Amino acid sequence: MSYVLDERINEKLKKVFAELGFDTAYAVVKTSDRADLSDFQCNGALALAKSQKQNPRVLGEMIAEKLKDDPDFAKISVDGPGFLNFVLSDEMIASAMDEMTTDERFGIPEVKNKKTIVLDYGGPNVAKEMHVGHLRSGVIGESMRRIEDFIGHKTISDVHFGDWGTPIGMILSEVISRDGNLDKMESYDIATITAFYKQANIRCKEDESAKEKARIITAEFQDGNEAYTKAWRHIRKISVDAVKQNYQELGVHFDLWLGESDAHKTCFEIKKIAEEKGLLEFDDGAYIIRLDEENKPKPPVIIEKSDGGFTYQATDIATIKMRVDDLKADEIIYFVDKRQSLHFEQVFEAVEKLGIAPDVKLCHIGFGTVNGADGKPFKTRDGGVMNLKDMIKLSKEKVGESMPKSGEECSMSQEELEHLIEQVAISAIKFQDLKNNIASGYVFELDDFANFEGKTGPYIQYAIARINSIIRKNSEIMPGKIMITNREERVLALKAAQFCNVIMRCGSEKEPSIISEYAYNLAQAFSSFYNASPIKDAKSKQIASSRIALAGLIRDMLKKLLYLLGIEAPEVMPKG
Numbered sequence: 001m002s003y004v005l006d007e008r009i010n011e012k013l014k015k016v017f018a019e020l021g022f023d024t025a026y027a028v029v030k031t032s033d034r035a036d037l038s039d040f041q042c043n044g045a046l047a048l049a050k051s052q053k054q055n056p057r058v059l060g061e062m063i064a065e066k067l068k069d070d071p072d073f074a075k076i077s078v079d080g081p082g083f084l085n086f087v088l089s090d091e092m093i094a095s096a097m098d099e100m101t102t103d104e105r106f107g108i109p110e111v112k113n114k115k116t117i118v119l120d121y122g123g124p125n126v127a128k129e130m131h132v133g134h135l136r137s138g139v140i141g142e143s144m145r146r147i148e149d150f151i152g153h154k155t156i157s158d159v160h161f162g163d164w165g166t167p168i169g170m171i172l173s174e175v176i177s178r179d180g181n182l183d184k185m186e187s188y189d190i191a192t193i194t195a196f197y198k199q200a201n202i203r204c205k206e207d208e209s210a211k212e213k214a215r216i217i218t219a220e221f222q223d224g225n226e227a228y229t230k231a232w233r234h235i236r237k238i239s240v241d242a243v244k245q246n247y248q249e250l251g252v253h254f255d256l257w258l259g260e261s262d263a264h265k266t267c268f269e270i271k272k273i274a275e276e277k278g279l280l281e282f283d284d285g286a287y288i289i290r291l292d293e294e295n296k297p298k299p300p301v302i303i304e305k306s307d308g309g310f311t312y313q314a315t316d317i318a319t320i321k322m323r324v325d326d327l328k329a330d331e332i333i334y335f336v337d338k339r340q341s342l343h344f345e346q347v348f349e350a351v352e353k354l355g356i357a358p359d360v361k362l363c364h365i366g367f368g369t370v371n372g373a374d375g376k377p378f379k380t381r382d383g384g385v386m387n388l389k390d391m392i393k394l395s396k397e398k399v400g401e402s403m404p405k406s407g408e409e410c411s412m413s414q415e416e417l418e419h420l421i422e423q424v425a426i427s428a429i430k431f432q433d434l435k436n437n438i439a440s441g442y443v444f445e446l447d448d449f450a451n452f453e454g455k456t457g458p459y460i461q462y463a464i465a466r467i468n469s470i471i472r473k474n475s476e477i478m479p480g481k482i483m484i485t486n487r488e489e490r491v492l493a494l495k496a497a498q499f500c501n502v503i504m505r506c507g508s509e510k511e512p513s514i515i516s517e518y519a520y521n522l523a524q525a526f527s528s529f530y531n532a533s534p535i536k537d538a539k540s541k542q543i544a545s546s547r548i549a550l551a552g553l554i555r556d557m558l559k560k561l562l563y564l565l566g567i568e569a570p571e572v573m574p575k576g
């Protein structure tokens with residue numbers, strides 16, 4: 001029998017519904033909306049009333065009568081027009097907790113219908129420093145990768161590097177303008193290349209001839225010019241190395257480091273398939289695929305521009321084909337700014353028309369922007385977009401201010417303390433992002449970074465470290481059979497019992513904020529439990545052992561929740 005509480009109750013209800021000749025599809029409970037009245041509730045009697053042609057309250061009482069002698073229920077009542085309310089026995093709750101302590105998955109079964117899911121997040125570009133706009137894609141994507149893995153799917157994460165478009169031609173043009181050739185290219189580091197790109201960007205906006213020169217170089221590079229290709233390889237390598245360093249610090253993982261360049265050859269296949277299916281049109285010098293406009297007007301997808309270059313849309317379509325053919329994807333999920341929603345609508349519709357991803361689910365999870373106090377996208381003091389490296393540095397400095405100094409104030413070495421500061425700083429950045437609904441933008445609050453109270457990453461990290469300290473201080477007490485002896489224990493155990501539903505709901509809705517909210521509430525419930533439930537001074541050894549076991553379970557659950565958010569859990573956490 002499952003030890004997930006609502007599943008246990010559902011099994012009992014299904015048996016009773018079947019005995020009464022009721023449709024068992026309605027034998028489902030949910031966590032009660034009124035925790036002061038019951039633990040779980042079932043609205044099945046109301047749904048059955050019409051088909052059974054009876055008063056729903058009468059149906060509810062029939063169901064309750066069948067379950068009244070079940071020792072797993074302390075109370076069953078029928079309220080209002082026919083709501084079934086269940087109060088569980090303390091013994092049933094405690095037995096579920098006992099079983100959870102021996103299961104590292106905490107009751108979550110692996111999915112039976114396992115899929116191969118390709119997750120596309122990150123999307124950085126060559127020769128450009130990563131900024132706060134890249135933060136959300138990486139952080140959200142990494143969390144969902146871990147969640148899908150934990151549920152049991154096979155995941156493949158791809159950074160989808162922007163390494164093939166006009167910026168390459170702009171950089172090469174700028175270097176040639178300054179040096180006369182590309183001979184020095186391989187001596188330039190990422191900072192120098194980035195400076196070249198910034199200067200080229202300004203020049204191309206002001207000078208039409210410079211823009212045209214960059215366009216011509218881009219076309220020649222994409223056609224295989226050897227000198228340009230050699231220079232591009234250097235630009236790509238140092239750009240990827242810089243991006244990897246940023247993502248490594250953020251704890252963001254990618255299985256694949258493919259880019260737009262890897263899809264270039266497949267773009268020719270896409271053009272050919274479109275032509276064979278009669279979808280390709282020549283319009284104003286470009287090759288396009290028109291989209292259906294019955295529901296709303298949509299611009300056509302441009303496959304090839306008038307200069308012979310393939311577009312971002314063509315590259316994305318080609319990439320989907322590669323992911324289906326080479327990776328055998330059942331589902332492809334994009335974590336990209338919601339302002340790109342029209343782009344993905346166009347790409348997905350074109351893919352459907354082309355028939356290159358049959359039975360493959362394509363999904364764009366659009367996120368809002370990271371904003372400053374003025375509600376506008378977050379910028380530096382001089383008005384530029386805040387880069388990711390500086391954001392991480394700011395967070396570390398803020399966290400460092402709240403930490404004790406190594407030596408007399410703290411037994412940790414300087415190296416250990418610096419590692420802890422990094423863990424807390426990254427936690428602060430990630431949790432501040434992931435506690436918000438994906439689709440919403442949020443205000444970046446630097447003052448929250450070192451906040452060990454409230455709904456923050458450091459608060460939950462500290463809760464875990466605190467439980468570790470409690471267990472160490474009571475090391476002579478061995479974990480035992482869990483018992484429910486007071487209200488706070490009961491509330492904590494019922495909150496812990498929601499773990500499975502929270503994770504499965506998060507996977508279904510692709511919304512990590514569900515986990516963030518739950519982790520915070522679970523940590524709060526533990527704090528209330530500990531304040532009301534002494535361990536060393538418990539009334540009996542059995543109760544002390546029970547409370548140590550429950551504390552260990554909550555610690556392990558909180559660590560798993562943080563892991564699913566991509567956050568590390570320090571063993572100890574001194575505060576200044």
